[in-house]
Amino acid sequence: MPSASDHRRSDRPASAQPPDGTEQRSPHGTAPSSDAGSARRTDPPVRVLVVDDHPLWRDGVRADIEADGRARVVAEASDTDTAISAALRERPDLVLIDLNMPGLPGTTAIRRISDQLPDTRLLVLSASAAEPDVLEAVKAGASGYLLKSATGAELTRAVQQVASGEPVFSASLAALLLGEFRRVAAGGDHDEQQLSDRETEVLKHVARGYAYQEIADRLVISVRTVQNHVQSILRKLQLNSRYELMRYAIHRGMDREDD
Amino acid sequence: MRRFERRSWLPTRLREQLDQRGRGDARASAGLAPALLSGPALLASGVLAIRWALIVWMAILAVSGASALPPPEVRVVVWLLVVAVAAAHTAWRPGWSPLLLLVDLVVAVLVAVTGVRYPAFATVYPAMTALHWGAALGVGGGSIAGGLIGVVLFVARLQPSAIPQPPGFGVTVRAGADVVNLVLAGGGLGYVATLLRRSASSVRAAQDAELRARERAARLTERESLGRQIHDSVLQVLAMVHKRGRELGELDTVPATQVTQLAELAAAQERTLRALILRVPDEPAVDDRQVSLRTALEDAAAQVGGEVDIEVAAVGESSLPVHQVEQIRAAVEQALRNVVQHAQATRAWVFVDDEDTAVVVSVRDDGRGFVYDESQLRADGKYGLLRSICGRITELGGSTHVDTAPGRGTELQMRVPRPDDDTSAERSERAVRE
DSSP states (O other), rough: OOOOOOGGGSOGGGGSSOTTTTOOOOOOOOOOOOHHHHHHHHHEEEEEEEEOOOOOHHHHHHHHHHHSEEEEEEESSSSSHHHHHHHHHHHHHHHESSSOOSSHHHHHHHHHHHHHHHOOEEEEEOOOHHHHHHHHHHHHOBBBEETTSOOHHHHHHHHHHHTTTOOOOOOOOHHHHHHHHHHHHHHHHHHSSSOOOOHHHHHHHHHHHHOOHHHHHHTTHHHHHHHHHHHHHHHHHHHHHHHHHHHHHTTTSSSOOOO | OSSSSTTTTSHHHHHHHHHHHHHHHHHHHIIIIGGGGGGHHHHHHHHHHHHHHHHHHHHHHHHHHHHSSSOOOHHHHHHHHHHHHHHHHHTTTOOOOHHHHHHHHHHHHHHOOOOTOHIIIIHHHHHHHHHHHHHHHHHHHHHHHHHHHHHHHHHHTTSSSSSOOOHHHHHHHHHHHHHHHHHHHHHHHHHHHHHHHHHHHHHHHHHHHHHHHHHHHHHHHHHHHHHHHHIIIIIHHHHHHHHHHHHHTTSSSOOHHHHHHHHHHHHHHHHHHHHHHHHHSSSSOOOOTTTEEEHHHHHHHHHOSSSEEEEEEEOOOOEEHHHHHHHHHHHHHHHHIIIIIIOOOOOEEEEEEOOSSSSEEEEOOOOOOOOOOOOHHHHTTTHHHHHHHHHHHTTTTTTEEEEEESSSSSEEEEEOOTTTTTOOHHHHHHHHHH
16 A cells, blocks of 8 residues: 555554664654754745545545644645646645546646646645556656545655655555666666666665665665655656656657647 | 568568568468468478479489480589479478579579470479479469479570471470460469468468457456455445444444444455456456466455554566465465564565566564574474475575564565566566556
């Protein structure tokens, strides 16, 4: 299940945590340290656009992420077109978006928004984990994927993580990305970005379930380096996706990217 | 099979046709298709057999020194050429090459011209060539070859050195009769060859249509069975969750455990449904002998359940023979139960990866880990479980590796080599279809 951190148990009281406080078993991409965390609390709240065609879900999400005051829902939308125009108007820090909505597919909205607002992050929220959708969404510009069955705490954590620029990679997503990059490598197109050996190592570790700190320990590098690798992987993936689209458009004899 | 691509002096379409013909006949007579489909190749083999018999006869004639034949040196050379051509044809079976056919034609003309007086040389041997051209190239090829040789023969027969006086009408007609014979022979056999080829391709088309129809039927059955499974399990549980949820909503105090149970029920069905959906491909079904390892492991994880949250991450479907998948699935299920019962973990991950020669499965948990000391484990009576997991994998010719330490969780890596006949080409083809 490609959820960022589907662990009900890790919300246990502190006594259940291991003595080594720096190892957090939770999300892949842990909040770097408590110092940065408290600094963020004094930052202005993250401005969020919520896109979902079920009003109940939107209310639930709003309640969850506004609970600790670190995020604020500035706009809502219930279909793709409204989502795009709301994003362009409000310029949120983060867009929470469901893929299955009336109108144009969610991935189109993701691509449009990430094209035109490069500083806005996107996080997909969905009921089903249909894998082609996951991959397409991330390729189109989403920084990660969260199941709707995630708890409120998981949601807020993911929101903060993505807003600060870090992807939310689950093990399943990492495995999907491995498959995708292998497909690219087998295609033999030298213009397409390929993963470096180090990046493949990191991605495989994420797929096997290691947290960033654990990966850093195993590969004898810093957590910051691991995070950089992950961000680089995402960037390469999204670059390749654009490149493929362009090539497709040119091949079809059109000179504008198709919708 | 010689390729025609490099023969740039041939027009493209002719090149492609020749290439296809050569390959088609070869494949047909290699026994990959019913006897009907190897028609043209069978014809050519028959012609070749007669050709060899004729060679023996020609040798006898040449040795017996018939007076009208050319001098012995010429005879030997010509005979050797003939043997060489026949040997080349035999070696090239079941295909044929245009260069060889041309050489054959030239040698046949040579034989006809040097042995113009003897039917064995003048007409029977060249007829073999014409027949061969017919079998290989159809009506057109056979007729052309026969006609060419016939015309050369005609001209040779009417040479002043062959007949003392200018030929009368009757002599001319008799001399020209063989042109007709040769053309008929080559063209006739060529026509038969063309007919055989055409019926072969229509049989193949019918077989393909039949195969597609069977696949479609299989897919429909799969869809039906899927519908049944969903009805039997998921819908029932959904209805129960609905009912139970309503009941709980009417209570004054809602016991937390019951709510958690409901959530677990729903989660389990969510997993099952997802696995069911992901398993139905829209493309033609994967080979019957192979099943998806990923689906099997997702099932196993769904069945283990319990307090530990298990996530299955697979790079692809990882199709393997059924018995291998069963063993790996059993091993992973045991490992997961082990985690749930002993590891005091909150989460576990199953990772399935496809390497070129092997499938790699890793089961990892964030539990308390242990000291992997075999003798100590055996003394504590805890070795058995680990051994049965590793045992299953080694039975498949694979290897296991345990990476653990107290406080660091545990990772169990299993590596199972793919069966030898499963080439990476086949696998990538399957992967594209999946």
